[in-house]
Every structure is written in structure tokens, then in C-alpha cells.
Amino acid sequence: MNFFRLLAGFVLFLLPFDAQMETARPIYSSAKIKTVVIDAGHGGKDSGSQGTVSKEKTIALKIALQVGKYIQENMPDVKVIYTRSGDKFIPLYERAEIANRSQADVFISIHCNSLPPKKSNINGTETYVMGLHSTEENLSVAKRENEVILLEDNYSKHYQGYNPNSPEAHIMLSMYRNAYLDQSILLAEKMEHQFKNKAKRSSRGVKQAGFVVLKATAMPAVLVETGFLSNKEEEAYLNSEKGQSYMASSIYRAFREYRDAVEQGAKSKEIKTLPAVKNTQDVYYKILLSSSTQRINTNSSAWKVVKELELVPVKNGYQYLSERCKSYNAALQRQSFYRKNGFPDANIIAFNGSKRIALSRAKELLGE
Ligand SMILES: [Zn+2]
Structure with missing residues (x-):
């Protein structure tokens, strides 16, 4: 199976031991995927990453709206909810609340990456799930995405004193284990597979880190970094109509595959009963x-x-x-x-x- 082979490729050494064990079990829980929340990162006073000619908030919104359009056109039985459909500032906790309130089955957050000028040669996609970060790079991506809350009024009230500038706070955050880790990894893997094989982008793989927005969502949730605005070519790609529609259709296809896997899995009888466990380490x-x-x-x-x-x-x-x-x-x-x-x-x-x-x-x- 593709899924496990690919996971062995990029995820295994990135994930903590617990998560490695978890990927080896069946993944299915709820029978139907009825509602998806699509979260365009940033917005309003929060521009997100800045490229030479563009802002993360604008690209994220364009891709997000297109993903939603593809889902609505092709899956009339799936309800699409956007956290924002215009250039508006939405606090992170509110994004998660929108998803929790609507009892969404999937949460997809769409972003663009950035690195300092010294690393402007780096390009590629990354899809994150909540969990222990294992590299400095993952940490810095999460830190950048979490810093948004400093622009919110009263942020300490909504995040139990979490301070995105404190490395310790970040590590604590990443230790909250999302109950939907299996499904989130499955979806994230499908995203990266699509980026790599359909959109022909360079995939940097599925990664884990502590994201405020993912922590607060009570459903399978991923955060997609569609590419680096700090890389000239990738910025141009993400700004082009072609680039946006390729990224959007990749995300849509990954979601569709994920839905099929979950719904078929739920239908099959074998999957409902726990298989006999051969090793008892877990x-x-x-x-x-x-x-x-x-x-x-x-x-x-x-x-x-x-x-x-x-x-x-x-x-x-x-x-x-x-x-x-x-x-x-x-x-x-x-x-x-x-x-x-x-x-x-x-x-x-x-x-x-x-x-x-x-x-x-x-x-x-x-x-x-
Ligand atoms: Zn972002």
C-alpha cells in the first residue's frame, strides 16, 4: 500500500515513536464526511508571509476558494464552510471554533511558507499535522503561523497564557496529542502525494508541529504550506492562475481520496472489528x-x-x-x-x- 510505503519514506523519522506505532492501524472512525471547513490562512491586518510581489493571505484565499468550488461542483453532498471568504482578520481560536461549532468532519488550513533570504533557494510543499515537532525547521514554521495571535485582542485569554515567542510554550503545545492523528496523517499524506505526482511540485513531506489552529480543532485537521514565497519561482507559480488551480485541484483530489477511504473503510465489516494485535507494544x-x-x-x-x-x-x-x-x-x-x-x-x-x-x-x- 502506497500510504504505508510513502509514510515509511518521509514520516517515520520525523514522527515521535508513539505516532509511528499509530500509523500501523486502521484509520477509520466516522462513516460519512458531510462537512469540510476550508481555512484560508491569515487575512485583514495579518498578511502572513510576504513575497516580492505578493502576500500569503491573498494566495491562500484564492486557493481556498477554488478548493471549495471544486468540492461544491463535484461533491454536492458535502457542505463547504469557509472560515473567511474575503480579506478579513479572523483570530485562530475562532477559526477552530467555526469548525467545531459546525461539527465539521475535516479541517484544511491553507498557507504559504517563507524563509529568510539566505535560504531563498528552498522550495516545495509541506503538510503539517498536530504533534511533536522534531526539527528546528518545523518549529519555526509553527512559530510563524502561531505568532498571528499576537495581533489578536486579549490573546492570553483565549490561549491559556500561551506565548508564541516562548520556545517552551511551543514544545508544550506540540505535546497535546490530537485524538485524530491517524486520520490527519492519512489526509496529509494524500495531499503531499497529489502535490508531488499530480501538480509535479517538490514535496517536502508530511510533518508534525504544534499549531494553535490545529490543536483547537476537534476533527482530523491538516495545515498545508503550498510553497515558499521566499523563492522567486515558487512565488511566481503560486501567483499564476495555473499554479493556483493545480494546487487547489491537488487539495481537492486529496480530500476526495480521503473521503473515499474513510467511507469505504467504514462500510467494510472487517474494519469495524479490531484486528487481532500481534505485537502488544502499543x-x-x-x-x-x-x-x-x-x-x-x-x-x-x-x-x-x-x-x-x-x-x-x-x-x-x-x-x-x-x-x-x-x-x-x-x-x-x-x-x-x-x-x-x-x-x-x-x-x-x-x-x-x-x-x-x-x-x-x-x-x-x-x-x-
Ligand atoms: Zn500562514
């Missing part, structure tokens, strides 16, 4: 510390006792999970610790990869 327990409908402030001292807090967006809000435990006994000890330290409702839950499984199944797989 079976583990976590402590479900708390659930909430609104995001709660986890910067407060009560949360300091939690080793590796994981926030998981669920249908009606959020779940807050502890670090992994490798055995049921270890999980029992951690549960008792958390119950004594401010989380009286702490409960043990089990996973296979990022999929929730029954405790009894986990014990069986681990031979406990």
Missing part, C-alpha cells in the same frame, strides 16, 4: 482524570501533579488523561495516587494505539 493504560464540556485551565497548581497531561477533544468537550502505564498494576497505583491528589474520580482506561479498548481486552492482550 497496548497501555491511562488514567482518565477528568472530563469537561469547556476547556479548563490546566496551568493551575492542581494539575502540576500530572506527569504527562494529554488533552483529548471528544464529542461533547474534553477529556484529560495521565501518562501511560504499561501494566494494570502500575495503572492501579497511579489511579490511587491521582485519587489522593485532587482527582477523586480518576479512572483507569485502556488503549491500543490511540484507540480506546476495554480493560478486559487490554489485560488479555498483555497477558495480565
Whole structure:
């Protein structure tokens, strides 16, 4: 399968170990893709990257509108929602809220990349999913895209004090593991495949980093960097009608393939039942510390006792999970610790990869 081979090519060494394990499982969850949110990056007072002759916000919007048009023309049963359809400033949290409110099945954020003049020779596409960054380059792309929030009024209120200028804050952000990582990677891979093979662009691959806009979306979400405005030729390409329509149709085709894969996968019976797991390296327990409908402030001292807090967006809000435990006994000890330290409702839950499984199944797989 193409997907896994390509992933082995670019993603494996970029992704943290957890994510590597996760790519080896079936990916399908919801049966129908009914709504897609297309997010043209930046807008209004926020121009995004500046090329010699163009601005990121303008190109992103043109491509975004064209993607939406292709979807509307060819998939009448899919609802397209734009976060902006004109030159308007939209805060990052609002972009995510638009997607969450409309219960979108997919979120696609469209951007253009940029590097300092010294690196103006670099070109190519990149598609990001939420996750641990592994290179300085990924970090700087995310930092640049997140800096937008400094232009927002009251930004600290909306992002729990997250400061895009602080490298530590960025690393913390990237550690929130999106519950939809599998699907996001599948979609991202299809994007890069289209850019490379249909639009004949140079693909820099699927990457992970901490993006504010991706973190807050409760659905599979990708952020596409369509090319570098700091590269003269690529800027000209992205400004041309041909370039924009090639990029837009690549994104559309990737979305279409993704939809087909998810919907066919959901239809097939085999995929609904968990396959037998041969290696049990990816079976583990976590402590479900708390659930909430609104995001709660986890910067407060009560949360300091939690080793590796994981926030998981669920249908009606959020779940807050502890670090992994490798055995049921270890999980029992951690549960008792958390119950004594401010989380009286702490409960043990089990996973296979990022999929929730029954405790009894986990014990069986681990031979406990
Ligand atoms: Zn951008």
C-alpha cells in the first residue's frame, strides 16, 4: 500500500515513536464526511508571509476558494464552510471554533511558507499535522503561523497564557496529542502525494508541529504550506492562475481520496472489528482524570501533579488523561495516587494505539 510505503519514506523519522506505532492501524472512525471547513490562512491586518510581489493571505484565499468550488461542483453532498471568504482578520481560536461549532468532519488550513533570504533557494510543499515537532525547521514554521495571535485582542485569554515567542510554550503545545492523528496523517499524506505526482511540485513531506489552529480543532485537521514565497519561482507559480488551480485541484483530489477511504473503510465489516494485535507494544493504560464540556485551565497548581497531561477533544468537550502505564498494576497505583491528589474520580482506561479498548481486552492482550 502506497500510504504505508510513502509514510515509511518521509514520516517515520520525523514522527515521535508513539505516532509511528499509530500509523500501523486502521484509520477509520466516522462513516460519512458531510462537512469540510476550508481555512484560508491569515487575512485583514495579518498578511502572513510576504513575497516580492505578493502576500500569503491573498494566495491562500484564492486557493481556498477554488478548493471549495471544486468540492461544491463535484461533491454536492458535502457542505463547504469557509472560515473567511474575503480579506478579513479572523483570530485562530475562532477559526477552530467555526469548525467545531459546525461539527465539521475535516479541517484544511491553507498557507504559504517563507524563509529568510539566505535560504531563498528552498522550495516545495509541506503538510503539517498536530504533534511533536522534531526539527528546528518545523518549529519555526509553527512559530510563524502561531505568532498571528499576537495581533489578536486579549490573546492570553483565549490561549491559556500561551506565548508564541516562548520556545517552551511551543514544545508544550506540540505535546497535546490530537485524538485524530491517524486520520490527519492519512489526509496529509494524500495531499503531499497529489502535490508531488499530480501538480509535479517538490514535496517536502508530511510533518508534525504544534499549531494553535490545529490543536483547537476537534476533527482530523491538516495545515498545508503550498510553497515558499521566499523563492522567486515558487512565488511566481503560486501567483499564476495555473499554479493556483493545480494546487487547489491537488487539495481537492486529496480530500476526495480521503473521503473515499474513510467511507469505504467504514462500510467494510472487517474494519469495524479490531484486528487481532500481534505485537502488544502499543497496548497501555491511562488514567482518565477528568472530563469537561469547556476547556479548563490546566496551568493551575492542581494539575502540576500530572506527569504527562494529554488533552483529548471528544464529542461533547474534553477529556484529560495521565501518562501511560504499561501494566494494570502500575495503572492501579497511579489511579490511587491521582485519587489522593485532587482527582477523586480518576479512572483507569485502556488503549491500543490511540484507540480506546476495554480493560478486559487490554489485560488479555498483555497477558495480565
Ligand atoms: Zn500562514
